[in-house]
Structures are given as structure tokens and as C-alpha cells.
Amino acid sequence: MTVPLSYYLVLSGFVFLTGVVGVLIRRNIIVILLSVELMLNATNINFVAFSEYFHNVAGQVFVFFALTVAAAEVAVGLAIIIALHRTNSSIYIDDLNLLKR
């Protein structure tokens, strides 16, 4: 007896939801990027579950590309955070109101 596909969809939906809520309620930019990683992983679980369900390897290839994009996003995002911390000495999004001042 194999696990039904809908279980994987519910799990991935829950993880994606957690990521969305994390992006909305956290003030630390690093934790916001971690929440984006959560969302990317939720989509990856979906891709692999469908790939197993339809016996098509294309889903796993797409996870590979999503992983590449995640690595690039993390490298550039953390570089931006370091540059931000150097000029602003804060990484809380409430303090980034340069245009308002």
C-alpha cells in the first residue's frame, strides 16, 4: 500500500503556508530568506511526488533547476544583506525607511 498523492500535496501546502506566514510576520531579513527556502522546498516536494506518481523523470530535473536557482538566490541575497548591514548597521526591515525620512 503506497502513500496517496494527496498526502504529499497537503504536506507541501502546509510547508508553503508556513513560509508565506514567515515572510509576513518576521522582521529579520535572514529569517525571511529562510522562509523563502521553506517555500522552495515545498514546491520541490510537490515536484518529486508528481514525478513518482506519473513515473516521469522530468519532475526531478525541475527540482534540480529549482535547487540551482535557490543557490544563486542565497548567494546574491546574503551579499545584499551584508552590504545593507555595512551601510545601515541593521537588518530589520522596519529600520529600512530611507525614502520616508
Next chain:
Amino acid sequence: MDHIFFFYFAAVIATTSVLVVALRNPVYSALALLIMFFHVAGLYVTLHAEFLAAVQIVVYAGAILVLYLFVVMLLSIKSEERYHNQLPVAGLLGVMLCTEIILLLIQSRTAASAQAIPADPVTGSGNTEMVGEALYSTYLFPFEVASLILLVAMIGAIILAKKDINDQVQQ
């Protein structure tokens, strides 16, 4: 047996993903995410995607999360005191997506369950061979574009994070 493994991995993934968002200290959040990555890799193994499980551990847990921890410790951040006051928006989105999941579950109960396509019995090659074949035949051009994206990200990260790169060029 499959159900036991799935529910173990699903429970740990759900718990740690909530912990990533809920914990105040960014280091603890990153470590909760590390546990989640390992369990997602275990889920991939139960889904017969062994290559992706290995890549998940090597790239996500080995490279990306180490980068996160490096930046958290470089910037020496105190744990934040309070959450952002966007809680109404987050609650609204959460309730909407939760109802969507519940509706999906109800519909999947009532509707005739779609039959899974049976596995092709001829292919005796492993998962890594299949992924590699697809990657280097059908998806050759996207694969090369992905390597270009990584190159651009590498250059961009160096330019952004390096201190006063313009002054050094002008000297």
C-alpha cells in the same frame, strides 16, 4: 510500512518548518531548517529519488545552510523581541490556504481517485542514470543556462559584498 515512514518524515518536516518561523534566534531557525532539509531528503528516498536526496543534503545542508550560519554569525545579530505587526494579513492568508487544503482533501475523498501510471518494467537503470540522461538530452539547454545563472550569481555576490570595490578599481 510506507505510511509509517511518510508520517514520521511529514511530522518532523511540519514541526521544524513551524519552528523556523516561530523561533526568535536566527541561529536556532537555521538549525531547525537543517533538520527539515535532512528529513526532506529522507522523503525523497521514499519517493525513489535517491540522486535528489544526495543533492539535497550536499547542496542545501552542506552549502546553503552553512552560508546562512556564516552570515548570521558574521553580523552577530541579537534575537528579535517581537514579530512584525502584519499578523492580520498573515492570518487571513493562512485561513484562506487552510480552507483550500481542506477543500482539496474533501474533493479527493469524494472524486474517483486517479490511478497511478504503472511503472515501466523494462527500464532497469537506476535513478541517477535516468536523471542524467534526461538532463543531458532533453534538458541540455536549460542545464547550460543554469550554469550561466550560477556564474552570474557568483560574480554578483562578489561585487555586492566586497568592500569599496570602486575605490580599489580607481587606484
